[in-house]
Amino acid sequence: MPRRIDAEARTAEIAEASLRVLERDGLAGLSVRGVAAEAGIAAASLRRSFATQHALREYCLQLIEDRVTARISALELTGRALVDGLLLQLLPLDKERRLELVAQVQLGVLSLTDNRLRPPAIRLSEGVDRACHAAVQILIEAGLFNEQRDPGYEAQRLRALLDGIAMRGLWSGELPASSHMPGLLTRHLDSLANP
Amino acid sequence: MPRRIDAEARTAEIAEASLRVLERDGLAGLSVRGVAAEAGIAAASLRRSFATQHALREYCLQLIEDRVTARISALELTGRALVDGLLLQLLPLDKERRLELVAQVQLGVLSLTDNRLRPPAIRLSEGVDRACHAAVQILIEAGLFNEQRDPGYEAQRLRALLDGIAMRGLWSGELPASSHMPGLLTRHLDSLANP
């Protein structure tokens, strides 16, 4: 009887349009009317998928997490190459990853003053934490991690370094100048094997 | 003839009220009426100091930079203690520093989509860069920097690490849990002397 059964596809489209709006216009542009226009649908249709603006913002964070984890899961690598690939998924090295990171930071900053947004923001952050700990574990198993080092500390330091490099890449304009970001990261990963 | 010649004092009060609003209510709260209420003055009086909302936001970034540099200049330390004190001024270790960092991130994120805000944001970022390079230089002069290391690379890595630790401190709620932030930093600084 119904007209269509899209549901999920529709919400995904809307959320992806939201990410584009977040990168182009920032938080101020993430309005019901603005996102609907970007998605090419009517505002009333958007409110059928997301009854409230908060639900939309929440789903955006969820979508970012899903997309990143999907990309990481798709990596068919091992050892050091896997560690590189894994961590590079969290840096704004191309348009897609920059889009996600900008949106993530915008919503993350909003979560500082909107407590309802903190749970999904924390979930996302914990995911990155797990990735860093996993990276250290992979290095250990590959014999690329000096045994004198403290795995827990190195995972934390790696997390901070990763965030810092990502931020640096964000502020410093576009993608070209940020091509030396991976260098900083890989050089750090190299150093974990030595002393 | 005039009534008072405050000028600077007034603008400083307003900007400090703005920082408080930014931490409490976020970017959405940084409105003319909202800041005026926080500062305890009339909206019309605020617009005498800041003709436009953009000027207010711009001055906030400037004020943050001034406050941080003032605190750093006031440090009467040398060697490693100076490096520690210098870098700790950029972490959200107390209410004042957290206030500044939250405001800085809020406006920094806004500068991603408001190009007029980029110059002051970039200035602030470059100041942090200089601090990191200075920190490395101080370590070298104090003999706490292994000569096999690359000063330029270590300055960049320090910068990223500092930003990452600061971000971590921001997201993870309040100040208590972030007391292990300095540990991460000092441990890294220690390691610069060795291998």
Added chain:
DNA sequence: TCTTTATTAGTACGAGTGTACTCACAAAGT
């Protein structure tokens, strides 16, 4: 074909926004 449903466009409301005024008051310098 008929019925059911999703989508659309449009409108409406109350609130908040930046910006721009006016007018009365209070304080300081001459």
Added chain:
DNA sequence: ACTTTGTGAGTACACTCGTACTAATAAAGA
């Protein structure tokens, strides 16, 4: 005492916002 000036409170305009409706349209299943 008088004049100049900053301040305060208030008002206004045009806009956007989230949210909530309506009525009309289009498409799919029965």
